[in-house]
Every structure is written in C-alpha cells, then in structure tokens.
Amino acid sequence: MSDKTSYHMPVDEFRQRGYALIDWIADYFQHVESMPVLSRVEPGEIRAMLPPSAPQHGESFETILSDIDRIILPGITHWQSPNWFAFFPANSSEPSILGELLSAGLGVQGMLWATSPACTELETQVLDWLVDMLGLPADFKSNSAGGGVIQDTASSATLAAVLAGRERATQFQSNANGCDGKLVAYCSTQAHSSIDKAIKIAGIGINNLRKIEIDDTFAMQPMALVSAIEQDIADGLVPCFVNANVGSTSSNAIDPAEHIGQICRRFNIWLHVDAAMSGSAAICPEFRLFLNKGLEYADSYCFNPHKWLFTNFDCDVFYVRDRQALIDTFTLMPEYLRNKATESGAVIDYRDWHIQLGRRFRALKLWFVIRHYGIEGLQFHIRQHIRLAQIFADWIRASQDFEIVVEPPLNLVCFRHLGGDAKNQKIMDKLNADGHIYLTHTRLNNQLVLRMSIGQTKTEERHVRRAWELIQEAAQDI
Numbered sequence: 069m070s071d072k073t074s075y076h077m078p079v080d081e082f083r084q085r086g087y088a089l090i091d092w093i094a095d096y097f098q099h100v101e102s103m104p105v106l107s108r109v110e111p112g113e114i115r116a117m118l119p120p121s122a123p124q125h126g127e128s129f130e131t132i133l134s135d136i137d138r139i140i141l142p143g144i145t146h147w148q149s150p151n152w153f154a155f156f157p158a159n160s161s162e163p164s165i166l167g168e169l170l171s172a173g174l175g176v177q178g179m180l181w182a183t184s185p186a187c188t189e190l191e192t193q194v195l196d197w198l199v200d201m202l203g204l205p206a207d208f209k210s211n212s213a214g215g216g217v218i219q220d221t222a223s224s225a226t227l228a229a230v231l232a233g234r235e236r237a238t239q240f241q242s243n244a245n246g247c248d249g250k251l252v253a254y255c256s257t258q259a260h261s262s263i264d265k266a267i268k269i270a271g272i273g274i275n276n277l278r279k280i281e282i283d284d285t286f287a288m289q290p291m292a293l294v295s296a297i298e299q300d301i302a303d304g305l306v307p308c309f310v311n312a313n314v315g316s317t318s319s320n321a322i323d324p325a326e327h328i329g330q331i332c333r334r335f336n337i338w339l340h341v342d343a344a345m346s347g348s349a350a351i352c353p354e355f356r357l358f359l360n361k362g363l364e365y366a367d368s369y370c371f372n373p374h375k376w377l378f379t380n381f382d383c384d385v386f387y388v389r390d391r392q393a394l395i396d397t398f399t400l401m402p403e404y405l406r407n408k409a410t411e412s413g414a415v416i417d418y419r420d421w422h423i424q425l426g427r428r429f430r431a432l433k434l435w436f437v438i439r440h441y442g443i444e445g446l447q448f449h450i451r452q453h454i455r456l457a458q459i460f461a462d463w464i465r466a467s468q469d470f471e472i473v474v475e476p477p478l479n480l481v482c483f484r485h486l487g488g489d490a491k492n493q494k495i496m497d498k499l500n501a502d503g504h505i506y507l508t509h510t511r512l513n514n515q516l517v518l519r520m521s522i523g524q525t526k527t528e529e530r531h532v533r534r535a536w537e538l539i540q541e542a543a544q545d546i
C-alpha cells in the first residue's frame with residue numbers, strides 16, 4: 069500500500085512490485101507462443117472494461133497488475149510471439165528490456181551533453197561501434213566530419229534527412245525564407261510512406277515528390293531517375309533529395325545505391341539510404357556486398373535496431389556524412405540552454421541532431437543488447453532468420469499450388485497461391501482468425517501477395533515449419 073502521508077510507493081514495496089513485474093514478463097515470454105497472435109477484441113471492447121473516470125483514491129499495485137491480465141492482455145497483438153510473421157518484426161530481448169528499465173530508472177533527459185554526459189557519450193561510442201560492426205563507411209564515425217544519433221523511428225530519421233537536404237540545396241535559406249515551391253525530391257514507387265510524410269512535413273509538397281519507375285526486382289531504375297532530374301532542372305526546379313531503399317517494406321527490394329549515389333553526386337543532391345529493416349543484416353559480412361554497396365555516396369543512412377536487432381521499440385540509428393549540415397538545419401540557442409560545455413565546442417549536444425529538444429537514454433538498451441549477445445550472437449540470430457526464410461522459399465518452390473513472386477534476398481518471402489487474389493485473401497484471413505500465426509500482404513504487379521517476414525527474436529525452424537503446414541491446410545480448407 070502507498071505511504072499515506074506522502075502517497076509515494078515506499079522503496080521496499082517498489083522492490084517487491086518490481087520483482088513481481090519482471091516475473092510477470094518472464095512468464096509472458098514463456099507463454100506467448102501459445103496465445104492467438106492477433107488480438108481478437110472488437111473496437112471499443114478494451115475501453116468498455118475501463119472505468120469512466122480516474123480513481124480519486126490510489127489503488128494497490130496488486131489490483132493494477134491484475135488488470136493487466138484482465139483488461140490489457142486481451143487487447144494485445146503479440147509482436148513478441150515466435151509465430152509473428154506479419155509486417156516487419158518489432159523485436160525485443162531480455163537485455164534490451166533491462167536496459168529500457170534502467171533508462172526509466174535513471175530518468176535522464178539528455179538534450180545537452182551537460183544534462184547527462186554519459187547519455188551522450190555512450191550513444192556516440194555505441195554508434196561508432198556499429199559503424200565497424202556493420203561495415204559502414206568510416207565517414208559516419210564521430211571522429212570524421214560525420215556522426216550518428218539515435219532517433220525514435222526511421223520516419224524521424226528520414227524527416228531529418230529531408231530537412232537537411234532541403235537546407236543544403238537552398239544555402240540554408242529556406243529555414244529563414246520558407247520554401248519557394250521549387251524544391252523537388254525523388255524516391256522509387258516502392259519507397260516507404262514515411263518518405264511521402266517527410267516531404268509533406270518539410271513543406272516540399274507531395275506534388276514535388278517524383279516516384280521513379282522500378283525494374284522487375286522492384287528496384288529503382290537509375291536512368292529514369294536521371295531523366296526526371298534533368299526534366300525538373302529544365303523546368304527551373306531545384307532537386308534537393310533522393311531516397312534509396314535498401315530493403316523495401318513491400319518486397320525487400322534493394323535500389324542500386326551506387327549508381328543512384330553517382331547521380332546524386334553529379335547533380336549535388338542529398339542521398340538518404342533507408343535500410344530500416346534490412347540494415348541489421350550487414351552485421352554478417354557475407355551480406356554487406358549488396359547491402360552496403362554505394363553507401364560511400366550516401367549523405368545519410370538509417371536502420372532500425374527496433375526491427376531486427378533485438379532492441380525494443382523505439383530505436384532507430386541515423387548517420388550523416390556531414391554533421392554540420394544537420395546541425396545547421398536544426399540549431400537554435402535560447403538563453404536558457406546556454407552552458408559552458410556547449411560553448412567550449414568540445415561536446416556533442418544531440419538536441420541539434422533531431423526534431424525534438426528532449427531525448428531518452430536509448431543507447432543503454434542498445435549497449436546492453438550488443439554486450440549481451442556480442443557480435444557473434446547477433447550474427448547467429450540474423451543468419452538463422454535468413455536461413456529459415458530461404459528454407460521456406462524452397463518449400464514454396466517445390467509446391468504445386470504456390471509460387472514465389474520475387475526472389476527473397478534476405479528474410480522476407482513474397483509468395484502467393486496460384487488460385488488468384490480472392491483465394492489468397494481467404495487463406496490469409498483464415499490463418500489470422502485462427503490465430504496460430506499472423507501474416508500480412510502487399511500488392512506487387514497488381515496482384516495480392518502474401519508476405520512471410522521472419523525476424524522475431526525467438527522464431528525457430530519449428531515455428532516456420534508449422535506455419536507452412538498451416539498455410540497449406542488453410543489453402544485446402546477453403
């Protein structure tokens with residue numbers, strides 16, 4: 069019970085409740101595999117179980133915890149189930165959760181170096197480690213003109229890149245004078261919707277985002293990009309930003325970043341490489357050949373450890389080649405933030421590297437994950453997921469009823485039943501309603517395609533094998 073004079077939770081109770089909550093999470097991990105992956109509640113069902121107003125008197129933590137099972141769990145779609153094959157994963161791991169907990173315990177707001185030096189310096193060091201771990205260009209390291217910063221999501225990283233590209237193309241004048249409607253940006257037809265969103269927010273305008281044609285692997289056609297840029301320049305417009313996908317969301321398509329990068333250099337356009345999902349695979353040297361090709365031309369790059377590097381949401385890693393361009397885009401110095409460390413020029417203030425001022429101590433969980441697994445452990449799991457996807461693709465190839473829609477480069481298999489769109493839709497709906505697995509779809513070549521995305525932390529061969537059995541059964545039953 070709470071301390072009746074202060075209303076606080078006494079420290080001994082905090083210990084006890086904390087242990088109980090960790091027990092709850094550990095039990096959850098042991099049982100999550102047998103729960104229906106997709107939540108079955110109807111809209112409004114969870115709210116209807118909650119009281120109409122907040123309690124006047126504090127309640128016991130026991131009561132609160134019991135409501136987790138009663139009210140919250142039924143409304144959870146289990147992203148941490150090894151039977152999760154939908155979208156992309158948002159995976160997690162035990163060391164990551166402990167890092168997250170510690171971050172909450174310290175309760176640091178790391179906007180300036182001075183507001184917790186460890187928050188800034190650990191982040192800089194871990195992001196420098198990652199450059200080496202993933203074989204990324206040394207220009208992304210903090211001892212060069214570039215550097216890295218943790219953003220909440222790839223969407224925010226992309227927005228930061230768009231803004232920096234916009235400012236660079238306008239000699240840092242559009243922050244002062246506004247966009248003049250002449251800026252244009254480019255991405256392939258397969259780019260993630262976060263690119264469109266960033267272009268809207270940056271004031272470039274969605275009509276000034278060119279969607280470049282793709283080839284039969286769904287990768288951008290560089291010559292089509294050149295034509296679009298030349299046309300825009302001829303029309304008096306100002307190209308400022310190109311996005312290249314390394315692993316598109318729809319089908320894992322990999323744009324030819326090297327060729328695109330050479331084009332961007334020629335026309336002096338900011339190149340951002342979005343490797344949100346697939347970037348993690350570069351931890352295995354054998355995949356770097358195609359994942360990192362052309363990154364030496366990238367002005368910025370991002371990937372999400374919160375998708376496929378066992379670090380719980382949110383954690384996006386964002387690198388730039390020229391940190392000054394980024395800082396000049398964002399920096400402001402109100403009197404109340406002035407301090408000696410900043411004025412000495414010897415420290416990084418990450419508040420100048422992203423949209424918001426305040427920032428969480430996210431580097432802790434990433435540090436815990438990297439130290440717990442080691443490079444070797446991370447490689448083991450990434451290789452395992454890719455191997456499982458390739459086995460799954462072999463089963464599809466050997467099947468009479470299903471086909472591969474595009475060769476899977478990594479851990480996403482796009483496939484379909486030969487019976488047409490309606491049949492595929494029914495198979496997916498049945499599987500998701502039955503709840504043993506969860507998978508989602510996309511459209512490629514104007515056909516409905518099922519996506520088998522393998523990357524949940526605890527997914528093993530037996531889960532993938534069972535999923536394939538269920539998919540075949542579902543196809544027969546309907």
Ligand SMILES: *Cc1c(COP(=O)(O)O)cnc(C)c1O
Binds near residue numbers: 222262316342
């Ligand atoms: C998931 C994804 C994103 C968006 O990720 P958030 O971190 O949720 O913003 C962007 N690009 C690609 C290629 C993705 O797969």
